[in-house]
Amino acid sequence: MLNRSITKVSPSHLREPVIPSDRSETQPYGTVQRTPLALDSDIAAASVDNLNQLLADTLTLGSLYKKHHWQVSGPNFYSLHLLFDKHYAEQESLADLLAERVQTLGGISVAMAHDVAELASIPRSPKGREDPENQIKRLLQAHEVILLEARAMAREAAELGDLGTNDIIVSDLIRLNEAQVWFVVEHIQ
Numbered sequence: 001m002l003n004r005s006i007t008k009v010s011p012s013h014l015r016e017p018v019i020p021s022d023r024s025e026t027q028p029y030g031t032v033q034r035t036p037l038a039l040d041s042d043i044a045a046a047s048v049d050n051l052n053q054l055l056a057d058t059l060t061l062g063s064l065y066k067k068h069h070w071q072v073s074g075p076n077f078y079s080l081h082l083l084f085d086k087h088y089a090e091q092e093s094l095a096d097l098l099a100e101r102v103q104t105l106g107g108i109s110v111a112m113a114h115d116v117a118e119l120a121s122i123p124r125s126p127k128g129r130e131d132p133e134n135q136i137k138r139l140l141q142a143h144e145v146i147l148l149e150a151r152a153m154a155r156e157a158a159e160l161g162d163l164g165t166n167d168i169i170v171s172d173l174i175r176l177n178e179a180q181v182w183f184v185v186e187h188i189q
């Protein structure tokens with residue numbers, strides 16, 4: 001018989017629990033600190049809002065790729081399994097870039113899964129497994145949601161003079177999403 005004693009929670013360990021304060025926030029979500037970027041704070045705030053939207057959708061698309069990496073089936077199992085994981089990793093790197101741009105602008109990046117789910121525009125996917133064709137359609141739909149909002153946000157950032165944000169949205173997000181769409185859509189054409 002297995003000895004599971006080391007996995008049991010002893011009450012003695014809970015005598016002095018660590019309880020984080022519920023008044024510990026040093027900067028609430030949705031606020032923007034003034035930073036010496038030669039950028040008006042209203043402009044920084046507008047970019048932070050847009051970047052958080054893109055971040056929530058990028059994290060959601062990343063999760064969708066990981067879900068499909070795990071749940072894929074069929075004759076192309078191996079190549080799709082690898083492709084989906086590659087795209088997941090690229091979306092995760094992009095998410096880091098977006099989150100750090102938010103912080104650079106003096107904002108607070110959305111981070112936790114429950115907050116991401118509230119903010120994301122990508123339609124919710126089922127918990128269960130789908131066939132590869134529908135997995136691909138679902139991924140393409142998510143990419144298109146992101147590309148549509150990203151193009152509008154890139155234009156807005158350029159018009160407002162936030163060229164750094166415009167550059168990330170165009171050079172990193174739009175380019176990556178377009179390239180990933182190519183690799184995915186070729187499976188159904």
Ligand SMILES: [Fe+2]
Nearest residue numbers: 069070081085
């Ligand atoms: Fe894996």
